[in-house]
Amino acid sequence: MVPHINFKSGVPVYLQIVQQVKAAAAGGTLRPGDPLPSVRSLAEELRINRNTAARAYSELEAEGVIETRQGAGCYLKANGVSPLRRTVRSDRLAEELDAVIVQAHHLQVGDDELLELLRERLREFRERLAQRQRVEAAPH
Numbered sequence: 001m002v003p004h005i006n007f008k009s010g011v012p013v014y015l016q017i018v019q020q021v022k023a024a025a026a027g028g029t030l031r032p033g034d035p036l037p038s039v040r041s042l043a044e045e046l047r048i049n050r051n052t053a054a055r056a057y058s059e060l061e062a063e064g065v066i067e068t069r070q071g072a073g074c075y076l077k078a079n080g081v082s083p084l085r086r087t088v089r090s091d092r093l094a095e096e097l098d099a100v101i102v103q104a105h106h107l108q109v110g111d112d113e114l115l116e117l118l119r120e121r122l123r124e125f126r127e128r129l130a131q132r133q134r135v136e137a138a139p140h
Contacts, residue, residue, distance in 0.1 A: 001020075001021070001024050001029060001030055001034075001036065001037075002037060002042070002045050002046070003016060003017045003020035003021070003046065004020070005017075005046050005048070013046075013048055013052050013056075014052050014053075014055040014056040014059065015056075015059075017042075017046075017052075017053070017056035018056050018059050018060055018063075021036070021056075021060055021065065021066070021076075022060075022065060025065060025076055027128075027129065027132070028129065028132055028133065028136070030076045031076065032076055032077060032078035033075055033076065033078070034075065034076045035073055035074070035075050036057070036066060036073070036074040036075065036076065038073055038074075039053045039054045039057060039074075040053075042056075057074055060074075061074075063089065063092065064077060064089075065077060100114075101114070
């Protein structure tokens with residue numbers, strides 16, 4: 001899995017990597033135990049500084065998304081849930097939700113409309129996830 005970087009987006013490159021790894025894990029593209037590219041190969045593939053790739057991996061490891069195995073590389077971690085990691089995840093999600101709330105306010109979207117949109121997006125996500133799981137479980 002190699003992320004696609006948009007250098008014009010205004011989002012720091014390391015955060016784009018973090019977001020894409022999380023999205024791949026949530027969507028089932030990456031599964032627990034799957035290896036990630038090494039820092040060196042990720043940096044070369046994306047044509048970014050190795051420190052940027054290392055920062056993305058450090059962030060993912062701090063959040064409990066990946067684990068580094070000495071001499072073996074980085075792997076997607078099974079969702080181990082420690083209270084600290086739960087707090088980190090909740091804080092991160094709260095930041096994202098705060099940004100959505102502010103944007104909804106500026107777009108004059110009311111609370112009920114925003115909540116309904118969230119419910120709709122959750123339903124669509126669950127449907128896509130279920131569809132992907134059915135396809136992967138089907139005999140080939």
